[in-house]
Amino acid sequence: MALLEVKELGISFGGLRAVDDFHLTIEEGQLYGLIGPNGAGKTTVFNLLTGVYKPTDGYILLDGENITGKKTIEINQHGIARTFQNIRLFGDLTVRDNVKAGLHNHYKYSALTGILRLPKYYKVEKEMDERAMELLKVFDLDKEADYKASNLPYGKQRKLEIARALATDPKLLLLDEPAAGMNPNETQELMNTIRFVRDEFHMTILLIEHDMKLVSGICEQLTVLNFGQILTEGETSVVLNDPKVITAYLGE
Amino acid sequence: MKMKALSKNTRSNLITYGMVVTAYVVMEILLKAGMVSSLLRGLLVPLCMYVILAVSLNLVVGISGELSLGHAGFMCVGAFSSALFSLCMKEAVPAGALRFFLAILIGAAAGALFGFLIGVPVLRLRGDYLAIVTLAFGEIIKNVVNIIFLGRDVNGFHISIEDAFSLNMEPGGEVLINGPQGITGTPQDSSFFIGIVLILITLFVVINMVNSRTGRAIMAIRDNRIAAESVGINVTKYKLLAFTVSASLAGVAGVLYAHNLSTLAAQPKNFGYNMSIMILVFVVLGGIGNIRGSIIAAVVLTLLPEMLRSLNDYRMLMYAVVLIATMIFTSSPGGQAFRERYSLKALIGRKNQEKEA
Ligand SMILES: Nc1ncnc2c1ncn2[C@@H]1O[C@H](COP(=O)(O)OP(=O)(O)OP(=O)(O)O)[C@@H](O)[C@H]1O
Ligand SMILES: [Mg+2]
Numbered sequence: 144m145a146l147l148e149v150k151e152l153g154i155s156f157g158g159l160r161a162v163d164d165f166h167l168t169i170e171e172g173q174l175y176g177l178i179g180p181n182g183a184g185k186t187t188v189f190n191l192l193t194g195v196y197k198p199t200d201g202y203i204l205l206d207g208e209n210i211t212g213k214k215t216i217e218i219n220q221h222g223i224a225r226t227f228q229n230i231r232l233f234g235d236l237t238v239r240d241n242v243k244a245g246l247h248n249h250y251k252y253s254a255l256t257g258i259l260r261l262p263k264y265y266k267v268e269k270e271m272d273e274r275a276m277e278l279l280k281v282f283d284l285d286k287e288a289d290y291k292a293s294n295l296p297y298g299k300q301r302k303l304e305i306a307r308a309l310a311t312d313p314k315l316l317l318l319d320e321p322a323a324g325m326n327p328n329e330t331q332e333l334m335n336t337i338r339f340v341r342d343e344f345h346m347t348i349l350l351i352e353h354d355m356k357l358v359s360g361i362c363e364q365l366t367v368l369n370f371g372q373i374l375t376e377g378e379t380s381v382v383l384n385d386p387k388v389i390t391a392y393l394g395e
Numbered sequence: 396m397k398m399k400a401l402s403k404n405t406r407s408n409l410i411t412y413g414m415v416v417t418a419y420v421v422m423e424i425l426l427k428a429g430m431v432s433s434l435l436r437g438l439l440v441p442l443c444m445y446v447i448l449a450v451s452l453n454l455v456v457g458i459s460g461e462l463s464l465g466h467a468g469f470m471c472v473g474a475f476s477s478a479l480f481s482l483c484m485k486e487a488v489p490a491g492a493l494r495f496f497l498a499i500l501i502g503a504a505a506g507a508l509f510g511f512l513i514g515v516p517v518l519r520l521r522g523d524y525l526a527i528v529t530l531a532f533g534e535i536i537k538n539v540v541n542i543i544f545l546g547r548d549v550n551g552f553h554i555s556i557e558d559a560f561s562l563n564m565e566p567g568g569e570v571l572i573n574g575p576q577g578i579t580g581t582p583q584d585s586s587f588f589i590g591i592v593l594i595l596i597t598l599f600v601v602i603n604m605v606n607s608r609t610g611r612a613i614m615a616i617r618d619n620r621i622a623a624e625s626v627g628i629n630v631t632k633y634k635l636l637a638f639t640v641s642a643s644l645a646g647v648a649g650v651l652y653a654h655n656l657s658t659l660a661a662q663p664k665n666f667g668y669n670m671s672i673m674i675l676v677f678v679v680l681g682g683i684g685n686i687r688g689s690i691i692a693a694v695v696l697t698l699l700p701e702m703l704r705s706l707n708d709y710r711m712l713m714y715a716v717v718l719i720a721t722m723i724f725t726s727s728p729g730g731q732a733f734r735e736r737y738s739l740k741a742l743i744g745r746k747n748q749e750k751e752a
Contacts, residue, residue: 193625219627231622233615235684244615247608248627254636257607258600264607271608311626 144207146171146347147315152191152201161187163371165201167349169315169364174341175349176362176379180392183368185351186228189317193225194218206314220248222314226304226321228351234293238284241292241303242275245310250274278306281343282336298329302336309344316340318350322357330354334361359383367391408602411687412595418694419591434701440655443590444648445697447597449677449689451644454601456675457684458610459637460617461518462526466645467670468533471661472509473502473646474653475540475572478581481654482571483547485582495584499593499650506646507639509536514638518631530668540661545572577660578653585655593651594690597644601686604640613637680721692721 548568681688
């Protein structure tokens with residue numbers, strides 16, 4: 144059984160059919176790419192998968208469970224975590240606290256325990272700190288743990304967003320243009336990190352990206368969107384050499 | 396690295412507690428030495444009340460990032476519920492300390508209840524809309540309290556919203572809440588000492604909550620609601636929690652207020668929107684989200700008009716000048732740079748550097 148199975152997914156904004164008859168099957172452990180020209184509907188697909196928008200048609204199965212139309216927080220608890228195209232960090236919190244916010248549902252104590260500083264508070268906070276530092280190390284952010292998140296340079300902010308998403312212990316990780324705004328060196332480093340996350344965390348990853356070097360470098364399968372519809376899908380090398388895809392990107 | 400961060404935070408909080416305790420000790424010494432004017436002596440309990448109000452409102456405005464203008468309404472609820480309790484229990488529980496303790500619990504519970512009930516519909520709104528609706532709710536609470544008549548006689552309680560006569564009480568019945576005249580004869584259980592204890596409890600609750608999983612969730616929602624949802628944080632729950640706790644603490648401030656006066660009546664001056672806005676001014680001037688700043692602002696801005704009394708007509712002018720100056724100092728980039736350069740920490744740091752060199 145596939146980890147993610149999407150069928151006939153669609154949404155309209157007023158008269159605009161932003162995504163139409165979209166389908167997607169991702170196996171566990173896959174590194175899957177979603178590409179397409181600007182405004183094709185890629186981010187909208189992410190928003191549908193994570194419950195930010197409710198689909199007007201179709202259904203989404205995660206690990207065999209129907210999660211169509213569920214709320215964002217429920218979908219996160221089912222195991223989908225994401226990053227955002229326009230970075231959304233908790234800017235006034237420290238880097239460490241951003242990750243700890245991601246651990247929210249896995250390390251629990253009540254509000255009263257926190258106020259009264261019962262022993263459980265110290266125990267759980269310590270575990271959270273350890274886990275947060277572990278995750279930050281993966282992204283080479285451990286030295287910046289006490290920085291305010293908004294003070295991080297752009298590339299590191301993108302990495303912190305991935306660390307925070309991983310903190311929720313997802314089955315499926317969605318990355319929306321993780322390399323946007325990065326220089327070639329940073330992109331290369333990011334590719335290694337994404338691969339590392341897939342291998343070490345046994346993560347399944349779906350990513351949107353415009354950087355073709357990254358896409359061809361790490362994605363195994365691709366789906367190409369154009370004007371809200373699937374243009375083509377399949378193995379990366381085949382899809383990228385498809386004349387249809389090249390015209391879609393370059394325009395006619 | 397981790398230890399340092401922890402201790403830095405803890406140290407800052409200890410300074411806050413220490414500041415309150417020191418202020419109390421100094422004040423007590425001055426009181427003993429007879430060096431405090433009667434005017435200032437009368438201001439001590441209100442000062443404690445303002446500090447509690449400012450710190451609790453900061454939980455909503457600074458930590459949760461919601462603009463609430465109904466804080467005085469929750470204070471009103473706490474004041475009336477607890478005053479009514481104390482009045483009824485005057486004979487049943489003659490021990491002042493125990494009765495006041497129970498009154499505080501009742502004020503806190505009433506504040507929390509109203510905070511919760513109002514928070515449920517209101518917290519769906521954002522920004523300006525939330526401000527307007529909370530302002531309205533605050534006014535509604537004050538006005539509703541003004542038309543309640545409550546009496547007690549041998550048959551039990553009677554309630555009316557017309558006047559004291561329509562209570563239809565047996566002879567010998569006693570009017571507890573007399574509409575616009577409010578409650579008379581509340582035992583005066585408040586004291587400076589209790590006020591300070593309540594400030595410390597408020598600080599304990601707010602500071603510990605902010606520095607916990609709960610506070611992290613609340614601030615995450617403030618910083619980015621969509622991202623908070625995406626990591627599984629329940630936005631409604633945590634916003635409501637912050638709002639309820641804040642209202643509950645405002646209720647406690649109301650208890651302090653009610654038991655400092657022999658007559659409690661809901662007027663625009665004490666429970667109206669002017670009061671809510673004044674508390675907001677404390678919070679904004681002290682620095683949004685800055686707990687210690689709220690305390691200092693509440694104290695300074697309460698004392699200032701009294702200290703400037705000799706200036707008569709120029710008093711409010713001076714007040715405005717101080718407000719503007721503080722705002723420039725705390726919020727403008729220039730002021731912030733100045734503060735960073737000349738803050739105590741920076742000065743000490745520079746000295747250490749010189750020593751090392
Ligand atoms: N909430 C919304 N309301 C109305 N239209 C929307 C909304 N969200 C997206 N759209 C529209 O849907 C279309 C697809 O947008 P989407 O952001 O998914 O594109 P994208 O493929 O992610 O593009 P890019 O590569 O530029 O990020 C666009 O025409 C956009 O204007
Ligand atoms: Mg997009």
